[in-house]
Amino acid sequence: MKNIITSLLTILLLSPMFASAFEGADPTFKAGFSEKDITPDIGMEQPGNYGKSYHKKFHDQCKVRAVVFDDGKKRVAIVGLDLLFVTRRVVEISRAEIEAACGILGKDIMIGASHSHSSGPIAMSEPGDFDDADPTIKHLATNMSIVSDPGFIQKLQQQIIAAVVEADANRQDAKLAVGVGHEDKVSFNRRMRMKNGLTYTHPGVGNPDMLDYAGPIDPDVGTIGVWDMNDNLLGMVVNFACHATTNPDGISANWIGAMERTLRGVTGNAALPVVFTQGACGDITQVDNKATTANPSAEEWWELVGGRVGAEAYKTMLLAKRGAGKDIPLDSRQKVWTVNRRIPTKEKVKKSWELIKLGPEKAGSVDWIFAKETLLLDAMIKKRPKAEVEVQAIQVGPVAFVSNPAEYFVQFGLDIKKGSRFPFTFIVELANGCVGYVPTEEAMGPNGGGYETRLTSYSNLEVSAGRQIANTGIELANQMTPGKVPSPPAPPAFKQAWGYGNVPPEHK
Template identity: 25%
Template structure:
């Protein structure tokens, strides 16, 4: 072998070695992008001072103490390319302005884009009033505190991110959900606060009454469970979902996270994660429960002591979530995608005749507060007359591997959730309601035609009759986008 040939051979070997080194470095550069990471944090949002205004009633009420703490629970996930945050707050409903401000604060500190943050309220009817509905008075001095705490919870969850594994499964519990809108037998009058006499269904009729004919809609018994754990198996967080309005049974002057908070405590105990470091976070999000509650209208039931029904429901649903949790097969990495859009929806504003009737009723009755429904809704009519002709609502869709999540800023009817689950390209899919703002009830056009409380025009129900089909169609489009 000549000297020149040996030199050429050495050069070729060196060249291949260099190329191999480059490829190895390229592979190593890509590997961090395939690492799934997660962090979770539950931050206390209980007010520091009492009394405070408590939401969830047609009349103003004040709470003197909190029976149990209120939290904003945050979960941050990253696939190495995209980072998203999920937050659920123990509140009846939270306006978009607060969520938007909290997202801005959190984004500045974490770098998570605001359109990659989903914030929702659980819909406990015994939290601090953050949104004006009926005669509840907003606790203005709580709003800045709430905004800051939501943002801080996201920041803390982000700071605790670590290599993680993720998985999901679907549980089932039909025992605690009942459609609360009923058709009654002929001959049973249906009154409405506008004296129209056109309602076909009644919300919350007397349980086990001879007047009952059949429910006006279905239920959704699913208990979806999303779980993340560290690479060594330590539980980090569980995000569950159930289409149940709330439970109640809380004394009038108490704040409580309702069954949402109790579920978190009980589930943590069921998996022996109450003392983990960093702290394990369990959360129950509200599905599509605008027409669902916990009253067994078919058979009735015994009245429980305060907080006891909350404990019973939470225990039962936590047990169902545990069955699903134990079936989860974790994955070391899955892709994350999130899409957000804004659509414009019409507002059902009163006409001149309806405003005149409302003004006459209020003038005759004198200044409030009022307990008569006709007067309460007359006042709502005057408030709605000041609303714009349209409002913009924010909608989101998330893909976590093969799992889909969508959000609505409404008290969404169960039919909508079931339709989305059926038509979604991602299986399974679930819906988180009261997210990124509050825009009242979202009945389907058919439910609007049947009338009843959830359709009565008020600050709690003002979107146009065609709003639900537009929301549903948009969410399915978003799911299609993130699924590809």
């Protein structure tokens, strides 16, 4: 009889009806972290430019960093990549494999890149994009532009999948705290107003025709800390808006590696997982065009940016109140649609063919590069006249992570934060795909201009794209209900002043 009762209880406990009722009665918040290596090999192509460049040295490791949250009803995953960007194809394959492996739904997984210019070889074009193109176009795409390394892409996908599956397996009961710090000394808007009425990107320190910054920065250091039930720190999530272009000497996670090193140092945890998500930094870098002193060396810049952001995240975490259990609900929203590309004129395409035939020396290297980009875009449009865009909102308690697939101008990020009803909104750019630079309407207007507004195979969405993305992000975030922000208890009722201190000054 005892064995029969035990068997019946086992069946009951394992039944979906009982499990659902149990979870609904008292959901328990859980979290798990993982990281995996995606360091490229010496000799692989270095991304971040319109031509060929190759890695010659190693500086620090590039990683996939993942966290899985579970509120007893839903699981969500946030993934940060030390990578220039991530393509839509890589995201779709990784999501499908993760869902098959551990059951986290693809729509509940956010995969964002840090935009490290010192990371592994990945390109905008996908296999087959130029198979039917003119031989010259094939040559320009393959031999004169960065290309994805098939072996690296395979490893990237495998490591994304492995990191999320392992983070899911690492889930344990946890406490969570959220805060936003302030760091305004290491990031600058790189677009400058000029005396001629236009806006230039990086016009150069000391340029007499330069007036002022053309836009703001976002100094928020979004910070999440996660502890086990014994108050041991399990991991952190950090969000900040600044191009990863400090470029120390060699393969690197860029300043994100220095940020991780700082947080591991101050916490005393040499293996602390730190998931980084890049904020809206399409026009934000560490370079100050109004600087009054010489720029630091690349190594100093790496440490300066990462060190200060990491230190601010730690300070923020110390002040944040921890919560647990049913007060940390999870939710997600997603919208996918297509956006038109800007199309180069026939005259521009014709002129570009002429420049390409002249070669870089006769045409001028800059004009030749963007002629190449015009021809690649023209060929791309024949096959993909529209770009697929995904905006995703993932809720973790009082935080809304709102994604976009762009090098997104900071003003749009600030607009989303203002429009969101969440107490904390973290913008995650270059997530779930890549559509290049997405400037504001102003930047594309008569007083705009600059590098980010150039029409290339990388950046080409219609002018309204940024506003479409912002409005969608606000809409999706506001469909969810924010969780509570944990707060310290109120002080006890006043009884009497401190006996040591309630006296007038004593002179004798």
